Amino acid sequence: MSYRVWGWGGPADEPVRADLLALGPTLQDAIGVQAQTPLTPAPDPRLPASRRLGSLPPSLRALASDDPVDRARHGIGRSYRDLVGAITGATGDVPDLVLRPRVEQDVVAVLDWACDQRVPVVPFGGGTSVVGGVEPRGLDAAVSLDLSSLSGLVEVDEVSRAVRLRAGTLGPDAEDALRPHGLTLRFYPQSFERSTVGGWVATRAAGHFSTGPTHVDDLVESVRAVTPSGTWESRRLPGSGAGPSPDRLLLGSEGTLGVITEAWLRAQPRPASRWAATLAAPDLATGGRGVRALLQAGLLPATCRLLDPAEASLTGTLATGEAALVLGFESLAAPAASDGELALELCRGEGLRVLESGGRGAAGQAWRSSFLRAPYLRESLVLLGVLVETFETAVTWDRFDALVAAVTAATRDALQQVCGGGRVTCRLTHAYVDGCAPYFTVLAPSRRGCEVAQWDDVKAAASEALTAAGGTITHHHAVGRDHRPWYDRQRPDPFALALAGAKAAVDPAGVLNPGVLMS
Secondary structure, eight states, rough: HHHHOSSSOOGGSSSSSSHHHHHHHHHHHHSSOOOOOOOOOOOOOOOOOOOOOSSSSSSHTTTOOOHHHHHHHTOSSSSSSHHHHHHHOOOOOOEEEOOOOSHHHHHHHHHHHHHHTTTTTEEEEEEEOOOSOOOTTTTTTTTEEOOOOSSEEEEEEEETTTTEETTTOOOHHHHHHHHHHHHHHHOOOOOOOOBHHHHHHHOOOOOOOOSOBBBHHHEEEEEEETTTEEEEEEEOOOOSSSOOHHHHHHOTTTTSOOOEEEEEEEEEEESEEEEEEEESSSSSHHHHHHHHEEEEOOOOEEEEEEEHHHHHHHHOOOOOOSSSEEEEEEESSSHHHHHHHHHHHHHHHOOOOOESSSSSSSSHHHHHHHHHHHHHHHHHHHHHHEEEEEEEOOOEHHHHHHHHHHHHHHHHHHHHHSOOOOOEEEEEEESSSEEEEEEEEEEEEETTOOHHHHHHHHHHHHHHHHTTTTSSSSSSSTTTTTHHHHHHHHHOOOOOOOHHHHHHHHTTTTBBBBTTSOO
């Protein structure tokens, strides 16, 4: 299968056999999993001819692609399930067509046609969903609506410090456009290089920064979307008490209520001062108490990543058998070091010890490097027969220790039963005054031909454990199709009825991303 179907990067990033063979012997020592003979990706797909191309009106045909590789690429996200399926050629359901609107009126025309023909439409931004959000799973002859041509910076309000961006704008392109204005969105999810503004809003994404305005919710000033029932656009306001927020209903709607075409987002000047430190804690629980002390003292570190001992070792951050806390502060004006020194004092009081401070030291750099190369490394691991996946949650501080213990134990037991062993690591990605977001990584030997079934069993055990322990089924990965069973149980029944009512009102034909969030 072509790397442009399943790859995270460009052609130069595709793993080559020599490198895979060289990596293999280190896996046993590094992650405790024996490498298998590298998989040879399947040839490019041969798909049946599009059943929808002939029904398109002439005005839409210029927007359409029925190229098999293009269709296959738009039939997957970037979960373990997607990666295995694409590499082995088992891509499952793929869109019948890929449509690329160039202006908002094209989106209107596509939805008019789709409603008339009862064609499912799956909005597609950067295709980085790890929860089945962009797959037309179980949908008959669906089309993928690729927003990549609907991109760019439209307007800058320097007085209010806000910017209007089209939905298909990639993260790096948004930052490049804002740089001449001295502004930044300060929003860097791990998928930054491939994800889009519209995708961030549709999935309620969270950025790399651990505290403060890190969720896209915090950035949104106004959203514009096209629905089958008309255009949905909120008024630009810093805040409003005028009933339930129209923006908040679109945030996290995952393309089920409308196709987001533009958003006004709050921007800020680029930081003038930075400070960083790395600390060690005897264990994750002790580190968690240190993080809680910082947030409850009113400090808002930009980076506050707490890694358990296993993850600290795997990432090269700390190899002493201790947990590692990577801290970073930023400031627009005053030196960031003052907050940093107070943070060190508070952490010492909770039993942590300082390894390095004041600059971006070796341990912090190791963590950052590991974070950035993770999507590329995962491809190599999958090719070598490693089941590698992540899942995340959020929980209040009073239940944090118990949740981590329960989820780790349940996941480890499932790995033993399903895979014959494996490793589970945990880190905190985001922190709040009242809780935090634990993020788990799973590494285990896969069984060729059964990889997806193995992960489904492990995921089910982990999901049951984290919801039973009081966590949410997702903190920032969205719901998609993969989390639906647990999301349905988590949300209140009256809210489910209200959401279904909103769906029926704006999408009476039910064509927008069926199966995500609701049936």
